[in-house]
Every structure is written in structure tokens, then in C-alpha cells.
Amino acid sequence: MTLICRRDALRAGAGALGAAFAGTLATGCGTHDGASEPAPSADTPAAAPAKQPAAPRPAPAPRRFPGLPVQITHGPRDRPRVALTFHGQGDPATAKAVLAEAERAGARVTVLAVGGWLDEHPALARRVLDGGHDLGNHTQRHLTISGMGEREAYAEITGCADRLRRLTGSIGTWFRPSRTQFATPLVQRLAGRAGYPHVLSYDVDSLDFTSPGAPAVTRKVAAEIRNGSVVSLHFGYADTVAALPALLDELDRRGLRAVTTTELLTR
Numbered sequence: 001m002t003l004i005c006r007r008d009a010l011r012a013g014a015g016a017l018g019a020a021f022a023g024t025l026a027t028g029c030g031t032h033d034g035a036s037e038p039a040p041s042a043d044t045p046a047a048a049p050a051k052q053p054a055a056p057r058p059a060p061a062p063r064r065f066p067g068l069p070v071q072i073t074h075g076p077r078d079r080p081r082v083a084l085t086f087h088g089q090g091d092p093a094t095a096k097a098v099l100a101e102a103e104r105a106g107a108r109v110t111v112l113a114v115g116g117w118l119d120e121h122p123a124l125a126r127r128v129l130d131g132g133h134d135l136g137n138h139t140q141r142h143l144t145i146s147g148m149g150e151r152e153a154y155a156e157i158t159g160c161a162d163r164l165r166r167l168t169g170s171i172g173t174w175f176r177p178s179r180t181q182f183a184t185p186l187v188q189r190l191a192g193r194a195g196y197p198h199v200l201s202y203d204v205d206s207l208d209f210t211s212p213g214a215p216a217v218t219r220k221v222a223a224e225i226r227n228g229s230v231v232s233l234h235f236g237y238a239d240t241v242a243a244l245p246a247l248l249d250e251l252d253r254r255g256l257r258a259v260t261t262t263e264l265l266t267r
Helices: 006-010 015-022 092-104 115-120 123-130 150-168 185-194 214-224 238-254 261-265
Strands: 081-088 110-113 134-137 230-234 257-259
Touching (some): 110 123, 115 123, 115 150, 123 150
């Protein structure tokens, strides 16, 4: 049984007009026969241009915290805040899982990204920032920076800084040296020359990079963390993802709030 649109029926006697009518989609009644749509007349208003998405806001730049040393290992001990910091390297799926779990719990973290990792996964820089987290510099190739000469070490710092600037509009909020807990005086000086007033160290090492199992990661951090702690963790390990829910639950039980390093140090 053929269904006929009411407007088509009313115009069935108008042969030429009816044929033209059947060939257009504008009425919503006829079927499209593949002919091109008629050009709009001079009196037809042009369609409004598509609205372009707003450009992302530039990422925060490094801040100087007066009264704090160049090398920061922890924040104030008189407030129930801690900073979970992640070395940004490894499987991007693992990184996204860590960020999603932190956000589920209302936590904010600090990511120190390796430049070569950003080259391979540039969208992760904006993913970190869009989640409300800090993003910083963990050198370009993640080599042992303490054993490098001045020129090579500076290139490691500025190489990653350049990538962060290109992707986010900023060199990142923090610098952390690669493959060492503490920066040498030379590396501290070079970081300052590159635009980082402080070097970010830590006072709690999760040892998650040794893959000891999720319960061991949770126990290690829980045994050492306290007000103001800065915890070293890594994106690229399954144990870290598995440990995070229990670790965040433990922080909540103790009344400790996981914040960005910038928030940790801001009075």
C-alpha cells in the first residue's frame, strides 16, 4: 500500500510543479532522486558559519614560591594535603586509567611528562590539563641526567620544555630530573635557566616501578605518607593502576586530600 503525503496529493494535478517538488528534500514529503538541490536565490539568507571551538587556555606557567628552597621534597606539614606525582611515560591506556581513577575519587595529581612520550602521544598533554591536574617536565629522553655534562643536560630539560610549550602554551609547572630523586647543583641551575624556579623531588617513593604487586605499593605509600608528602608514582605500571583505589580510600580514611603540587604549596 502506497502512502501519499497530503501536500503531494493536493498538487498532483500540477505536473511540472509536482515533478520539481518530488525531486527535492526540502518539503520532507517526496523521495530524493539524487538531483542536486536548487541554488538559493539572492533573497535567501546564507547559512550561518559553523561556530569554531574555543582555543584551549594556555597551561599554567611555573611559579616561584618565596621562602621555599629550589629543590622541593614536600609541602607544609601542618595541613592534611598530599601530592601524588606520576612519571609520565608508558602505555597511554594505563595513563588514562590512572587519571580516570583519580578523578573518580575527586583527587588531583601532578604528571611529570617525558618529552619523547609526548612526541608519541601528544593528546595526553591536554588530557592531563583538562582533568585539572598539574603537568610538568621530566626531561626529553628520561636518561640519567646526573651523569651528563652541562650542554647535554640542558638540552634534556629544554627539549621537553619546548614540546610542552608547543602542545599547551607553557613549559609546564614543574621540572623533575630523570632517574634520580634529587637534582645535582648543576641540574638545579640549568632548570632555573630554562625557566623553572623549583625542582620537584619527593619524600615518599612507592617503588611501583619494581612491580611488587598492588598491595605492596599501597602498603609502602600508606606506611610513609603524612601531611605535606610528595609521592613518586609511575604511569606505565599495572600495579599502580590496581593500587590506586585502595590508596585513595586510605587517604580518605585518614582525612588526607590528594591535590596538585601547586595546590599543596599554595597557602
